Amino acid sequence: MRRKWPMTGLLGLLYFAACVHAADERLSTYQPRFEREQPVVVVLAQNQMTELTDFVVPLGVLRRSAVARVLAVATDPGVVQLMPALSVRADASIAGFQRDFPQGADYLIVPAVHDSQDARWLDFIRQQAALGATVIGICDGVLPLAHAGLLHDRRATGHWYSREQRLSDFPDTQWQENRRYVVDGQLMTTSGVSAALPASLALVEAIAGTAKASALAQQLGVSDWSTHHDSEAFSLGSQGYLTAAGNYLARWRHETFAVTLLPGMDEVSLALRVDAWARTFRTEVQGVANQPVFSASGLEFIAQRADAFGLPKLPGGMMPVGQALDEALAEIATRYGASTRSLVAAQLEYRHDEQDRQHLDTHKP
Template identity: 45%
Template sequence: MSWRFLIWSGVGITALLLIIGGIWLLSLPGEAARGTPAPIARDETDATIAALKPPKRQRPLIAIIGINDMSETTDYLMPYGILARADVADVLMVATRSGPVTLYPALKVEPHATIADFDARHPDGADYVIVPAMSRDDDPVALQWIRDQAAKGAIVIGVCVGATIVANAGLLDGKAATTHWYSVKDLKKHSAIRYVADRRFVVDKGVATTTGITASMPMALTLIEAIAGRDRAATVARDIGLASWDARHRSEAFRFTRPFALTAITNTLAFWTREQLGIALTPGLDEVSLALATDAWSRTYRSRAVTYAATAGAQPSRNGARILPDTTATDWPLQQSPPATALLPPAKALDETLRAIDFRYGARTADFVAMQLEYPR
């Protein structure tokens, strides 16, 4: 009798959960809005450039901070790679403590310095501090260092969900801001912050914020324009394969939809089909293209990007980042080797990676990844 009761109780609970899940799925929008983002007025663009002018040095000092246990891959590496290749500022990746920074969802890098080392070398602080998304948005050491840098006159830039870290540091109170579409509700919990839709990035009184992960690309180019002029930004834009970099955006195109939820559920449940895809680390590899490719493949819920090299030592990237391989190997099984998109210019690398994901797992998974990256396609 007791076993029958337990079995029927389990069946009843399962049925109830399925009903609740079905109702929840039906409550989600069928698809995100489509349409072309409205252009940005010239005076708004000029004001943004003016607000991002170097606050201290003629050749600015830029610090990108991460916590060692999981900072977001592309948030951390993309601003570094784009700004370093522009050669208009000194750019350093820093971490809250010594040791490598494990990035999420892929890659591991050696930072240039700890925040303590940075403070000892640069007691007057940075000109710009870039804050990526991190596994913790309340890390007390990171929050205090960001506050201290702002007090020394640094312009603070929150990339993607890094905006919530900047908010938790108290630097967005009374200001306009944006963030990744999935975290807008978290940002709105701060009643003193005015959320701005339909902008890839927003600058207000010494603090900048961006939308999703890929928004650090136009943000970095805008920062280059503020430091060194439009011609220099245009040169870098051509180098990375981006035609334009203003703040235009259509927020309604990025939201939690029924296809998004179904793809996440379906791909997660099909755990037996999950793959480890090997990407070779070679000296001089473009760190931005690598970050975009590994980030995208690791967000399918069907695969995880794994880096390998012939030795266990860190491999220097194109612009001096030191990337540690996940494993030591000289090759990888062909059927688990994605196309070598990390060898392409960054924007092209992401587009080709999404096409490869479409070919391997289907269009819905490619759209699912693009939505997570908040990448207009």
């Protein structure tokens, strides 16, 4: 006779399955190697066109946590041009890091970049994975991981905009939806740009425990760094493409804003704010300082201008990290309208306050 599961037993099984899945989405607890007092974390960059938030947010959050030695490593020595705005100087080149750390990194963070198939980059990623590093692809930093051959038969995710490309180019990867980040062994990948912050807190949790991550999240003004995310809700749609085209083509309405780079500034809040404004398709943001500036985490920013003469100040102001995107999107809506705000939020894969209100109104009983 077929056994009938009582409802309580069925719910128990479902709960157990959910817990197992949740456990799978956590990075393994850090295990010290090579007698290191702290893990070595490399945040990787290409000198040309590395995504601003993907690069700066993990570096800033991990350095603020003080639980790891965090190095900004670029393909070559010198300046790193971030996209869509700002420039920084890396701590070391790939060659320099390999010389100074022959045992490799404990964690390698790979942001989205312009050239996902750069041979030197892919060789370095493969090498660090072979040496035992946990590899973390932020947003479409998943694409270099795929090109490096790390995603065969693995679970992974990426920015919603690259979904079709990923499915076509890498059909043997088990692409996951509706997750801010996916963990498969020593591999972690995230959804769109705004996932850099929760993923960074998840890494702090793996290194130093939940209490440390919770305390840091509270300092940052972040209430949640779980995997919960509705990536399938994001798209540009016809309105988004029309807004992007209209903003781009209306050159007479384009604006260049100045953002003053100050010593000790909060680079995480700055990155989120500037990234949002620079995605409107009608705004350029330039960093202003008369000398190189070191942020709160010690990241060296390189100014595009020595003074702000003739340029308006970037609207809004520095906010706590957890409020930075909402504040920037609200200012964008005030200046350029709700359609441009929605265009930017979709690119960042970020549900802003107005979207949350509409979502709640739609689902009221």
